[in-house]
Amino acid sequence: MDAQPAAPEPAAVHLSVRDHIAFIAVDHPPVNALSTAVRRGLMDAIAQADADADVHAVLVHGRGKAFIAGADIREFGLPPQAPSLPDVCLRIEACGKPVVAAIHGPALGGGLEVALSAHYRVAGPSAKLGLPEVLLGLLPGAGGTQRAPRLIGAEAALDLMLSGRHVGAPEALRLGLIDRVATSDDVLTEGEAFVRHVLAEQMPVRRTGALSDALADRAAAQAAIDAARAEASKKRGLFSPLKIAEAVQAALDLPLAQGLAVERALFEQCLASPQRAGLVHAFFAEREVAKVPEARQAQPRRIASAGVVGGGTMGAGIAVSLLDAGLPVVMVERDDAAVALGRSRVEKVYDGHVAKGRLTPEGKAAVMARLHGATDYAAFQEVDLVIEAVFEDMAVKHAVFAELDRHCKPGAVLATNTSYLDIDAIAQATSRPQDVIGLHFFSPAHIMKLLEIVVPAQVSADVVATAFALATRLKKVPVRAGVCDGFIGNRILAVYRTAADHLMEDGASPYEIDTMVRAFGFPMGPYEMSDLAGGDIGWATRKRRAATRDPKARYVHIADQLCERGWFGQKTGRGWYLYEAGSRNGQPDPEVEAIVAEARAQAGVTPRHFTVDEMQRRYVAAMVNEGAKVVEEGIALRPLDVDVTLVHGYGFPRWRGGPMKHADIVGLGQILADIRAFAQEDPLFWQPSTLLVKLVAEGRTFDSLNQI
Numbered sequence: 001m002d003a004q005p006a007a008p009e010p011a012a013v014h015l016s017v018r019d020h021i022a023f024i025a026v027d028h029p030p031v032n033a034l035s036t037a038v039r040r041g042l043m044d045a046i047a048q049a050d051a052d053a054d055v056h057a058v059l060v061h062g063r064g065k066a067f068i069a070g071a072d073i074r075e076f077g078l079p080p081q082a083p084s085l086p087d088v089c090l091r092i093e094a095c096g097k098p099v100v101a102a103i104h105g106p107a108l109g110g111g112l113e114v115a116l117s118a119h120y121r122v123a124g125p126s127a128k129l130g131l132p133e134v135l136l137g138l139l140p141g142a143g144g145t146q147r148a149p150r151l152i153g154a155e156a157a158l159d160l161m162l163s164g165r166h167v168g169a170p171e172a173l174r175l176g177l178i179d180r181v182a183t184s185d186d187v188l189t190e191g192e193a194f195v196r197h198v199l200a201e202q203m204p205v206r207r208t209g210a211l212s213d214a215l216a217d218r219a220a221a222q223a224a225i226d227a228a229r230a231e232a233s234k235k236r237g238l239f240s241p242l243k244i245a246e247a248v249q250a251a252l253d254l255p256l257a258q259g260l261a262v263e264r265a266l267f268e269q270c271l272a273s274p275q276r277a278g279l280v281h282a283f284f285a286e287r288e289v290a291k292v293p294e295a296r297q298a299q300p301r302r303i304a305s306a307g308v309v310g311g312g313t314m315g316a317g318i319a320v321s322l323l324d325a326g327l328p329v330v331m332v333e334r335d336d337a338a339v340a341l342g343r344s345r346v347e348k349v350y351d352g353h354v355a356k357g358r359l360t361p362e363g364k365a366a367v368m369a370r371l372h373g374a375t376d377y378a379a380f381q382e383v384d385l386v387i388e389a390v391f392e393d394m395a396v397k398h399a400v401f402a403e404l405d406r407h408c409k410p411g412a413v414l415a416t417n418t419s420y421l422d423i424d425a426i427a428q429a430t431s432r433p434q435d436v437i438g439l440h441f442f443s444p445a446h447i448m449k450l451l452e453i454v455v456p457a458q459v460s461a462d463v464v465a466t467a468f469a470l471a472t473r474l475k476k477v478p479v480r481a482g483v484c485d486g487f488i489g490n491r492i493l494a495v496y497r498t499a500a501d502h503l504m505e506d507g508a509s510p511y512e513i514d515t516m517v518r519a520f521g522f523p524m525g526p527y528e529m530s531d532l533a534g535g536d537i538g539w540a541t542r543k544r545r546a547a548t549r550d551p552k553a554r555y556v557h558i559a560d561q562l563c564e565r566g567w568f569g570q571k572t573g574r575g576w577y578l579y580e581a582g583s584r585n586g587q588p589d590p591e592v593e594a595i596v597a598e599a600r601a602q603a604g605v606t607p608r609h610f611t612v613d614e615m616q617r618r619y620v621a622a623m624v625n626e627g628a629k630v631v632e633e634g635i636a637l638r639p640l641d642v643d644v645t646l647v648h649g650y651g652f653p654r655w656r657g658g659p660m661k662h663a664d665i666v667g668l669g670q671i672l673a674d675i676r677a678f679a680q681e682d683p684l685f686w687q688p689s690t691l692l693v694k695l696v697a698e699g700r701t702f703d704s705l706n707q708i
């Protein structure tokens with residue numbers, strides 16, 4: 001039998017006419033992204049409506065949960081298909097009859113640009129309007145940089161474009177982005193009523209590109225542009241903010257057609273930038289990480305209440321995270337004093353919100369009323385989930401989980417926040433290993449987005465699915481990790497920190513290394529980070545690992561020598577840097593440099609100079625190589641899981657996409673060649689990952705492994 005012809009794609013845009021109004025509906029789930037089919041459908045529909053004598057006005061709206069979420073990000077980097085979005089917007093704007101955009105849900109990027117090319121706009125309570133292209137390394141490339149300033153002025157337009165923030169309907173009305181706030185999300189009905197109002201009042205076809213009032217005060221506009229330029233040049237590394245300022249300058253100085261040409265040229269430059277590739281990768285990776293096998297295989301358990309063991313820094317932070325998600329929380333500590341201290345740590349966070357006007361005193365009281373302290377594990381007997389955050393010692397964890405096993409109801413999820421201990425071993429302390437999982441929060445737990453969900457051998461799929469569902473409620477970025485020392489993030493951190501120590505002993509100062517790492521795009525370098533977190537933490541890890549460390553492995557003693565002096569960093573007034581009383585800005589310490597020099601002499605090292613490029617290549621190669629090992633061992637499901645972990649937990653610059661994306665952009669062959677060159681000096685430390693070698697041999701990228 002002949003193959004059946006593929007079922008035709010459902011139309012992405014529908015046109016219907018009723019009582020002299022043309023209704024153009026965008027219908028391209030899940031978010032009405034402006035794919036080629038949508039652009040083509042819009043172009044055809046507006047041309048048809050414009051030509052139809054029976055049509056006196058046009059209403060454009062979105063079906064489903066969005067107006068239009070923007071250009072189809074999946075199409076970036078592919079050969080462009082006609083019609084281009086700028087041309088679609090020009091055609092809508094040129095329509096001889098009034099065009100009204102009725103907005104509910106996201107109208108973002110190209111979606112807002114379509115709305116701006118309409119002559120009027122109505123938005124409902126769920127509307128989210130914005131120009132977030134900067135978050136993708138881009139700029140509004142379909143007239144947004146030219147029409148938004150003409151409609152709402154340079155300053156407001158630049159704020160939207162440089163922040164990428166979303167505005168709701170009331171603020172959009174105040175800004176002048178829209179003409180009416182709909183009382184409900186039935187924007188079709190209220191939009192139609194507005195269209196009839198436009199017709200009844202014989203309101204003009206008001207083309208945004210032809211407006212000039214909002215830019216009439218040229219001095220104010222120029223001042224806003226200059227301020228934006230100054231601000232943009234402070235955003236180290238980011239490419240598109242400066243281009244946005246240039247595009248708005250064109251809106252101020254040039255007629256629309258020429259301004260659009262400038263915008264197009266600048267957009268193409270952003271599109272070609274590696275930053276767009278990195279940021280688009282990060283956008284999708286942050287969504288793909290939640291797509292794990294267990295979440296497809298099983299339904300999550302219901303979590304309506306939670307418990308935390310421990311009211312220390314981590315326990316209190318986790319309690320805040322759970323309270324912020326609306327859950328009632330039971331906090332158990334060893335005695336009343338510790339319970340009170342834990343409660344006060346939680347309360348301090350909410351006092352901060354009240355002080356900043358983010359929370360009313362009543363709101364704070366309501367949250368705190370959901371927190372109950374206890375000293376007896378019996379208080380956990382009704383909760384659906386308990387997260388343990390006590391001292392990092394296996395005997396202590398065993399005792400805690402034995403108690404949880406005794407008191408928690410059947411089906412309760414028992415989670416540990418351990419940052420490196422063996423969770424399989426912890427699970428063995430209970431009669432229900434299938435309910436035990438790792439939830440590794442990062443300090444401060446209520447602020448840091450990353451949540452490593454560590455999956456022990458015996459955990460059931462529905463508990464893993466529950467952990468991912470909980471991460472969504474906590475607004476965390478979840479990454480599935482296997483059980484090993486350090487899981488994904490801390491394991492990779494230990495290796496690139498060692499690479500930094502090797503560089504230091506070989507001739508680079510800790511201060512040069514920190515500067516190099518900041519220049520790469522991290523917010524701070526490894527030694528500044530150590531001083532911030534406390535050098536004693538790393539010291540304890542090194543001491544813990546001493547017994548199992550390969551005696552043939554190179555070991556740099558410098559960090560230990562500082563810790564032996566009690567120089568732990570900011571909390572002791574000195575670490576790698578010297579801190580004036582109360583200051584967080586450290587100064588290089590000549591005594592540290594003397595210790596480094598002495599260590600080099602002891603190690604028989606003749607110090608050599610390293611260029612920034614040489615240091616960055618070593619630092620990155622160590623990170624990528626260990627990341628590849630983490631993937632090949634199955635500790636991380638995909639390279640993108642390593643990317644998301646390093647970006648959201650370790651400060652890796654998001655505009656580079658993550659270490660594995662960065663390696664793809666640099667070229668895996670280059671990374672492997674670097675590793676092989678460094679291995680000439682230290683073959684034990686620089687053992688290339690077999691996965692990396694294989695990918696290079698096959699001419700593949702890490703990205704080719706990102707589909708599971």
Ligand code: T1G
Nearest residue numbers: 033069070071072073074106108109110132140141142287
């Ligand atoms: N293109 C393609 N897919 C998109 C998409 C887009 N613009 N936006 C979302 N998706 C997919 C997403 O990957 C996920 O897929 C599903 O939709 C649900 O998304 C020319 C150049 C709209 C606020 O930056 O901010 O226009 O995982 O999980 O939490 O000037 O998605 O289900 O397979 O995030 O409800 C500008 C990006 C583009 C908006 C919805 N627009 N999207 O959030 O759902 S550049 C944006 C979002 C542009 C023009 C320029 C959010 C959302 P899957 P989700 P959500």
